[in-house]
Amino acid sequence: MRILLNMLLFLAITNLYAQNSIKGTVVDANTKQGLVYANIYFTEIEKGTATNENGFFSLESIPSGNYKILVSILGYETKSVNVSIPNTTDLEISLTPSAIEMEAVIVSTPFHKLQSENVMKVEHKTMQNLKAKGAVNLSDGITNIAGVESVTTGLSIGKPVIRGLSSNRVLVYAQGVRLENQQFGDEHGLGLSDSGIESVEVIKGPASLLYGSDALGGVLYLNPEKFSQSNTSSADFSGNYFSNTQGFNTNAGYKSSDEHFKFLFRGSLTEHADYKSNTYRVTNTRFREQDFKAGLGYQKNSFKTEFRYNVNNSKLGIPEEIGEQSTLKTPMLPYQNITNHLFSSKSTVFFNKSRLDINLGYIYNDRKEFEEHHHDEDEEEDEHEEHNEEAFEAALRMKLKTANYDVKFTLPKLGKFETIVGVQGMNQTNSNYGEEQLIPDATTNDVGVLATSHIHFEKVDVQLGARFDNRHIDIATGLQKDFNSFNGALGFKTNIANNVTARVNLASGFRAPNLAELTSDGSHEGTNRYEIGNPDLDNEQNFQSDIALEFKNEHVEFFVNGFYNKINNYIYLSPDGSEIDNKPVFLYLQNDANLYGGEVGLHIHPHPLDWLHIESSFETVTGKQANNDYLPLIPANSLTNILRVEFDKPWLNKGYSFIKLTTTFNQNNISAFETSTNGYNLLSAGLGGSFKLFKNEAAVTLSGTNLTNKTYINHLSRLKPDGIFNMGRNITVGLTYNL
Template identity: 85%
Template sequence: MKFFLNALLFLAITNLYAQNSIKGTVIDVNTKQGLVYANVYFSEIEKGTSTNENGYFSLENLPSGKHKILVSILGYETKSISVTIPNTTDIEISLTPSAIEMEAIIVSTPFHKLQSENVMKVEHETVKNLKTSGAVSLSDGITNIAGVESITTGLGIGKPVIRGLSSNRVLVYAQGVRMENQQFGDEHGLGLSDSGIESVEVIKGPASLLYGSDALGGVLYLNPEKFAESNTSHADFNGNYFSNTQGFNTNVGYKSSDDHFKFLFRGSLTEHADYKTNTYRVTNTRFKEQDFKAGTGYQNNSFKTEFRYNLNNAKLGIPESIGEQSTLKTPLLPYQNITNHVLSSKSTVFLNNSRLDINLGYIYNDRKEFEEHHHEEDEDEHEEDHEEEILEAALHMKLKTANYDVKYNLPKLGKFETIVGVQGMHQVNTNYGEEQLIPNATTNDVGVLATSHIHFEKYDVQLGARFDNRNIRVDSGLQKDFNSFNGAFGIKTNLFKKVTARVNLATGFRAPNLSELTSDGSHEGTNRYEIGNSNLKSEQNFQTDIALEFKNEHVEFFINGFYNKINNYIFLSPNGEIIDEDPVYTYLQNDANLYGGEIGLHIHPHPLDWLHIESSFETVTGKQTNDSYLPLIPANSLTNILRIEFEKPWLKKGYSFVKLTTTFNQNNISAFETNTVGYSLLSAGVGGSFPLFKNEATVTLSGTNLTNKTYINHLSRLKPDNIFNMGTNINIGLTYNL
């Protein structure tokens, strides 16, 4: 690591004085008129600007070499072109009108391409769009992405499910580093606020080649908000009110950049009372969250670096039964108090036609769980002692994780783009509470990888290989080593002029986590006594994924199918015993198969380009090889959306929508689950931007479950107690740009 840092500094200094720039115009391909406020962005350099009233732009302090420019504006096809700096100094870029939404660069894959250029299918959605649908939290919002659901404990706790897999089988990345926050627990949420997050990317399927162990089921990649464009400043305020919980979230941010230095910060506050169903409030689903994000960066023509910090504190009620009916927002016992610190650095050294990327991260997760204390003595006589006692956490764990990711993008050789890299993690878990669910332990990961994107005339191929080793040392003496080779192969081609086909084959693995290996205690959040199994083997899977897409100026259609075979699938099973009044669950293994997919249709008929009709269906089935079904598999669902976009002299980016989501019966259940009845939920919304005091204001109004339907989602952890999900909720949002 010392060698890499020294090389980084040396290369930055030797190239400091070269000055490269580019200028140009962005025009309409038909009218040849300049396009105002088109976004011009160098994706690898992470530097961009906007065109002026004549379609003109200019950028300075650019590194030498071949770079991609992404040009986008609403109402036109996004265009990606390659330029060579300093050979290219003046350029004209023509865009074609289109009703299709703007494409974005996919950051979670190694070559940073548009999705239309990617060999791997990746879902991309902005947080802004997720919030306009009425999402209360980030974990709630991601369920609007095809193939993604959430295991929920009330409203404040949710964890992502990608095609039936969750917990340690799904990696979460934020600020470019992997999040580690004891994600093994069913009632452990993301530990992240949507404040300061710009977009979400989802890799559905094994991504062990790119991310190592724990990416067996997929990756949820959260892109932080970008810094301000060079020589600009920007401030904004955002507030949302939610009628159902009488709750709110609000945030304020400021960012500024000059030619070399940039910084930003954003603070947010969220509070919600217990959510309300058709007939009652669900006691202790209330929660409070405070979040602060800050970042600073430096960039010249050969080197860029940025440092980001996120502090998130959440007090989350853990619901157990229907009791107190109130709109107070302070959680009752039992509750979690979780503090997450995420510190990351992201640096790039630009060489001639190659670059070195170095990402470093440190995550400090402080998890406390408070519960009622039971006394055999007279509680009235010891009321004072009781009050002091409940201030001490029954379960208190600190998880400290340092990780690194170093990749070298080799010079392009003919048709080959190649990346080699090394990744690793050092993690320490320490207990401080009176109870202990998992022991003090140290985990070390290291992995090496190589992957190539090969460009042929009629098709693109991506392939790669990787080796990983994980070592777990428990203070009590247990030591385990796990290692695995994994590979991936994908091909993308145009079967016809408007039809794109993708086939991806990939293997993945997941080493057993500390909970699965060593648990021995009551897990209050799940009301069960869990016993680990030190003889567990690594899970290993092989997935086949096939995707077909048809796209023209009026219609988009896709069908995506997968088959995922997992050897040594780890699961919890009751053994019939009772300890401390809790049923005993032990960890077992068996081979399993998951299969299913997504189908989608989007119609935007010309000349009615303002009209959008969207429909999507998703399905997944999970079974062990003995034909018994896997637990917590999402029910099949169908979503239909009618959306209208409009512009008025006084209103910009106007929209309205009506959405009907139908979730079908879930009868394919494990031996320890019950059937779930299907339901349909109606949502609607409207919004737009308008000038206010010489600045732009955006107002959104949305409603979810407008018919106040009484229902239970199959992935709700409150389902065994027959507790309903949330009823009608009206969300009003305001964003004001300064």
């Protein structure tokens, strides 16, 4: 690690290439008139500007090299332009009018391209869009993405599910580094706030080539908000009220940049009472979350760097049964108190035709869990008041400290080849401090090397790569484990007909067993079982084939995705028929498994009625073991239909309204330890827009979910075995004000 840092400093000092400027105009392809406020963005150096009233733009301090510029504006097709600096100094860029929504930069894949140019299929959604649809929090919002669901414990705790795989099989990236927050537990949430998250990207399928172990099922990549453009400053604050939980979230932020330095900070507070179903409130689903994010960036000559910090403290009630009906917001016993510190740095050194990227991260996760029987029963204390945690110890307390690094070198382009080589690694320590111990103290070390290339042929794009990983686990009990895996990926993208794009991706992935699976010996609040680990577990190893077809013209977009995922040595829990402490004993076992399914979608935006959007999508996944038994926690098939209109009025900009009907079908394909789940229909609607208030922009949103107050249970709810219903009708009102 020290060698890498020294190399970075050396390169930053010695590679001081000349700075350059670029200017140009952005025009309508038909009228040749300049376009006002078109966005110009250099993806590699993360620097941008906007055109003036004549469609003119200019940017200074551009290091020499080959770059991709993305040009976008609402109502036009996003365009990507390759430029060579300093050879290119003056541009004229023509944009074609289109009703299709603007494309965004895909950050989670290595070559930072538009999705239309990407070989891998990646879903991209802005957090603003997800919240406009009534999402209460981040884990709720991602369920609006086709192929993505969430295993929930009440409202506050959610774990992403991608095509039927969850927990350690889905890797989460935040601030450019892998998030490690003891995600092995069913009742362990993300520990992240949606405040300060700009967008969400989802890679559906094995991404071990790019990210190593734990990306066997896919990646949830969370992009933090960007710094402000050079020589600009901005501030904003927002608030949302949720009728069902009588809850709220508020956040405020400020950011500023000059030509070289930039900084931002954002703070937020969220509180919710117990959520209400059609007939009762679900006791102890209340929670409180505090979050603070800060960032500092610097760019000069051929070097840029940024440092970000996020601290999140969450106090989460753990629901057990329907009891006292209350709208208080302080969690009762049992509850979790989790503090998550996330430090990250991202640095790049630009050479004339190559670049070096170094991402470093450190995550400090402090998890405390408090239980009823650890409270002093002789002490008369109102449980609705703030708990004094100094008065009693946490039943379970674990500290997880993770340092990781990701170093990639982009080689000079050689003919049709773009190539990246890299090394990634992680050092992780788990320590126990509570009265109980679920998993022992341990140290984990990962290291992986990779190489990947994107090859541009005339009619087809090819992406391929290979990677080798080693994981060494040193456990305090004296047990030592080593896991190795070699993985590869191969993908093709081509236009097989007019307006029809095909993608075929073949990839292998792996997951080393986590500490809980290897060493568990105990139970804790939030589970109804006693878990015993298996030190003889092997790697999970999978191979997935993925086919995606997409048709797009000025009136219609249609896509169909299909996948088949074969997993060897799939790890699962199974009861052995005995009990410990009056709880059934569950053992970790292995068997081969297969998952298959896909998504189909249709988006109609009839020209010239560009303001009208009719959207429909269907998703399905089936998971089976080799013995033909179904896998647990597989989401039910679902169909979503949306009617959306967009409009502008003299008094309202970016106006929209929508109505959505989500149909979730019966889930009868269940494991031996599950019960079937009935289907249901949920109706949602919303509207919003922005307007001028005291010479600044204000945005308002109004949305409602489960408008018919349907009584239902989601198959992925961990409260399902107790027959506890999901949330009833909720109306959300939001206001954002930009200074």
